[in-house]
Amino acid sequence: EAGVAQSPRYKIIEKRQSVAFWCNPISGHATLYWYQQILGQGPKLLIQFQNNGVVDDSQLPKDRFSAERLKGVDSTLKIQPAKLEDSAVYLCASSPGRVWTGELFFGEGSRLTVL
Amino acid sequence: AQSVTQPDIHITVSEGASLELRCNYSYGATPYLFWYVQSPGQGLQLLLKYFSGDTLVQGIKGFEAEFKRSQSSFNLRKPSVHWSDAAEYFCAAPGAGSYQLTFGKGTKLSVIP
Numbered sequence: 001e002a003g004v005a006q007s008p009r010y011k012i013i014e015k016r017q018s019v020a021f022w023c024n025p026i027s028g029h030a031t032l033y034w035y036q037q038i039l040g041q042g043p044k045l046l047i048q049f050q051n052n053g054v055v056d057d058s059q060l061p062k063d064r065f066s067a068e069r070l071k072g073v074d075s076t077l078k079i080q081p082a083k084l085e086d087s088a089v090y091l092c093a094s095s096p097g098r099v100w101t102g103e104l105f106f107g108e109g110s111r112l113t114v115l
Numbered sequence: 116a117q118s119v120t121q122p123d124i125h126i127t128v129s130e131g132a133s134l135e136l137r138c139n140y141s142y143g144a145t146p147y148l149f150w151y152v153q154s155p156g157q158g159l160q161l162l163l164k165y166f167s168g169d170t171l172v173q174g175i176k177g178f179e180a181e182f183k184r185s186q187s188s189f190n191l192r193k194p195s196v197h198w199s200d201a202a203e204y205f206c207a208a209p210g211a212g213s214y215q216l217t218f219g220k221g222t223k224l225s226v227i228p
Contacts, residue, residue: 004158033215040124042205042218043159056215091158100214102149102166102207106158 001026004107006092012113018080021110023092025074030097031055032069033104034077037089046090049075050097082114119148119189119206121219128196129227136191136222138180138206148189149207149216150180159205165189176200201226 005024013019025032030051035043046065048055052072060067064083069075079086089111093104120139128134140146147166151159163174170182180191191204206219 040220042207042220045215045217048215056213093158102147102164102209102214102216103161104159104216106160108156108158 004092004094004105006090006107006110008110009108010111010113012115013082014115015084016081018078019082019112020079021077021090021092021112023075023077023107025092025094026105028096029094029105030072031095032075033093033095034067034075035091035093037091037109039088043091046077079112082112084114087112087114118142118210118217119208119219121204121206121222123222124220125223125225127225127227130198131195134191134193134196134200134224136204136206136224138189138191138219139187140189140206140208141187142208146182146189147209148180148182150174150178150189150191151205151207151218152176152202153205153221154202162191162204196224196226198226198228200224 007022032049034046037043046060047057047067049069052069067077089109091109093106149164150162152162153159162178163172165172165182172180178193203221203223205221207216210217
């Protein structure tokens with residue numbers, strides 16, 4: 001079974017530029033999460049989707065971050081314009097979503113460096 | 116609201132030695148607690164979880180954790196560490212009124228050959 005796929009793995013941009021990250025969850029997983037992991041900290045949830053609907057985006061900085069999950073499969077996270085403090089690893093995770101078990105399946109992450 | 120604290124930022128152990136990583140939790144009801152591992156360059160992987168019942172939980176890769184309500188702890192243990200266990204370990208719990216995981220800041224484990 002293929003795992004959670006993310007791209008790009010690494011991205012370096014200058015502040016005020018834009019960037020987009022892509023995630024393809026495990027086939028059949030209804031729930032998709034985007035986490036932000038800043039160096040030295042644990043992952044912080046940005047947004048949760050159930051199929052193609054948003055369950056929780058309370059911690060998403062909506063003035064610069066946006067995310068979508070069209071057709072309830074893959075998802076894109078966009079940052080525009082980027083700030084220095086957005087330097088982090090952006091982790092995508094998925095779970096089956098039928099019964100909550102707390103087991104999330106994570107991708108390898110997309111590391112963003114903002115100069 | 117449920118939250119977790121990992122007091123140790125970095126721990127170094129010798130290969131073959133025993134390991135205990137600390138996790139303290141605060142919660143309002145029966146806790147759900149998790150340990151995840153993040154190996155270099157990889158995503159997080161679930162090691163084990165506690166929902167209820169037996170307070171000693173077995174996980175993958177030879178890890179176990181014990182839930183101690185009296186100490187508000189859920190420490191991760193392994194009797195003999197292997198070099199491949201070098202990674203960052205995260206304790207996690209659902210946040211208030213949700214099933215979304217909140218992670219601790221992590222403990223980085225280094226293993227000396």
